[in-house]
Amino acid sequence: MATRNDWIPWTDHAGRFSALKAAVFAFALYPALWLLLRWGMADLGPRPLTEAIHRSGDWAVRFLVFSLAVTPARAVLDWPRIVLVRRMLGVAAALYALLHLLLYVADQKWNPWTVASEIVLRFYLTVGFVAVLGLAALAWTSTDGWQKRLRHRWKALHRWAYALAGLALFHYALQAKINASDAVFWFGIFAWLMLWRALRRPGLWRLAALAPAAALITAATEVAWYGLATKVPYMRVLNANLGFDPWGRPASQVLVLGVVVVVLAVARKRFFFEKKNQKTLGLA
Numbered sequence: 623m624a625t626r627n628d629w630i631p632w633t634d635h636a637g638r639f640s641a642l643k644a645a646v647f648a649f650a651l652y653p654a655l656w657l658l659l660r661w662g663m664a665d666l667g668p669r670p671l672t673e674a675i676h677r678s679g680d681w682a683v684r685f686l687v688f689s690l691a692v693t694p695a696r697a698v699l700d701w702p703r704i705v706l707v708r709r710m711l712g713v714a715a716a717l718y719a720l721l722h723l724l725l726y727v728a729d730q731k732w733n734p735w736t737v738a739s740e741i742v743l744r745f746y747l748t749v750g751f752v753a754v755l756g757l758a759a760l761a762w763t764s765t766d767g768w769q770k771r772l773r774h775r776w777k778a779l780h781r782w783a784y785a786l787a788g789l790a791l792f793h794y795a796l797q798a799k800i801n802a803s804d805a806v807f808w809f810g811i812f813a814w815l816m817l818w819r820a821l822r823r824p825g826l827w828r829l830a831a832l833a834p835a836a837a838l839i840t841a842a843t844e845v846a847w848y849g850l851a852t853k854v855p856y857m858r859v860l861n862a863n864l865g866f867d868p869w870g871r872p873a874s875q876v877l878v879l880g881v882v883v884v885v886l887a888v889a890r891k892r893f894f895f896e897k898k899n900q901k902t903l904g905l906a
C-alpha cells in the first residue's frame with residue numbers, strides 16, 4: 623500500500639527510510655553533480671559541451687542496463703528488496719538521456735531546424751531519438767498511478783525497455799569512431815541479460831554457461847563491428863580476443879563479470895543453507 627510520502631526517493635512503499643534507495647539515489651545524482659562541478663570549474667576540456675554530451679550519454683546507457691539487471695539480481699542473489707530501486711534506475715536513465723539531448727540542442731545553438739534536420743538525416747541520431755522518446759514514455763508511466771491505470775498492459779509496455787536498450791546501444795556503437803570497445807562491452811552485458819531472460823531464471827549450471835556464451839557473442843560482435851564499420855582487419859580483432867587477458871577486451875570483461883555472478887550465486891546459496899540449517903538446529 624502506497625503512503626503519502628512514498629514519492630520521496632529514500633523511502634520505501636510504507637514510507638520508511640530505505641538505506642538502499644538512499645544509496646542508489648545518491649549514486650544516480652553523482653554523475654550530474656560531477657558534470658555540474660566540472661562545468662563550473664571550466665574543467666571539461668577544450669570542448670565542454672561535447673564532453674558533457676558524451677558523459678551524459680554514457681550514464682544514460684549505464685543506468686538503463688542497471689535497471690534491466692534488477693530482475694536477474696533479485697533472482698541470483700535472492701534479494702527481493704532490490705526491486706525497490708528499479709524505477710529509480712530507469713527514471714535516471716531517461717533523465718540522463720533527456721539531458722544528453724538537451725546538451726546536443728545547446729551544441730546546435732538552440733536551433734530547432736538544425737536539430738530536426740540532423741535527427742532526420744543522420745541515422746545514428748534517428749535511432750537515438752526513438753530511444754529517447756521511448757525512455758521518456760516509460761519514465762512518465764512508471765508511477766503507481768499509471769501502473770494501476772494500465773493494469774496488465776503496464777508490464778507489456780515496460781517490457782519495451784529491452785528494445786529501447788538495444789536501440790540505445792546501437793546508437794552508441796554507430797557513433798563510435800575508431801574505438802568501439804565501451805559500446806561492445808555494454809552490448810555484451812546486455813547480451814548476458816537477454817540470455818538470462820530467454821532461459822527463464824536459469825539454475826546454477828545454466829548460469830555458469832551464460833558467462834562464456836555472452837563472452838562469445840561479445841567477441842563476435844566486436845569482430846563483426848570492426849569488420850563492417852572500419853578497415854581494421856578482423857583477424858587482428860579476433861586474435862586480440864583469443865588470448866585471455868582478464869581485463870583486456872570487452873569479451874574477457876563480460877566473461878569475468880559472468881563468473882563473478884556465478885560466484886555470488888553460489889555464495890548466496892551457501893549462506894542461505896547455512897542460515898536454514900542453523901535455524902533447524904535452533905542456533906539462529
Ligand code: HEM
Pocket residue numbers: 675676677678679680681682683686719722723726741747749750751752753754757790793794797
Ligand atoms: C535525439 C536523441 C539523441 C541525440 C541527438 C544524441 C546525440 C549524440 C551525439 C551528438 C553524440 C556524440 C557523437 C560524436 O561525438 O560524434 C552521442 C553519443 C552518445 N550517445 Fe547519444 N544522442 C541521442 C540519444 C541517446 C540515447 C537515448 C542514449 C542512451 C540511452 C544515448 C547514448 C549515447 C552514448 C553512450 C554516446 C557515446 C558517449 C561516449 O562516447 O562516451 N544517446 N549522442
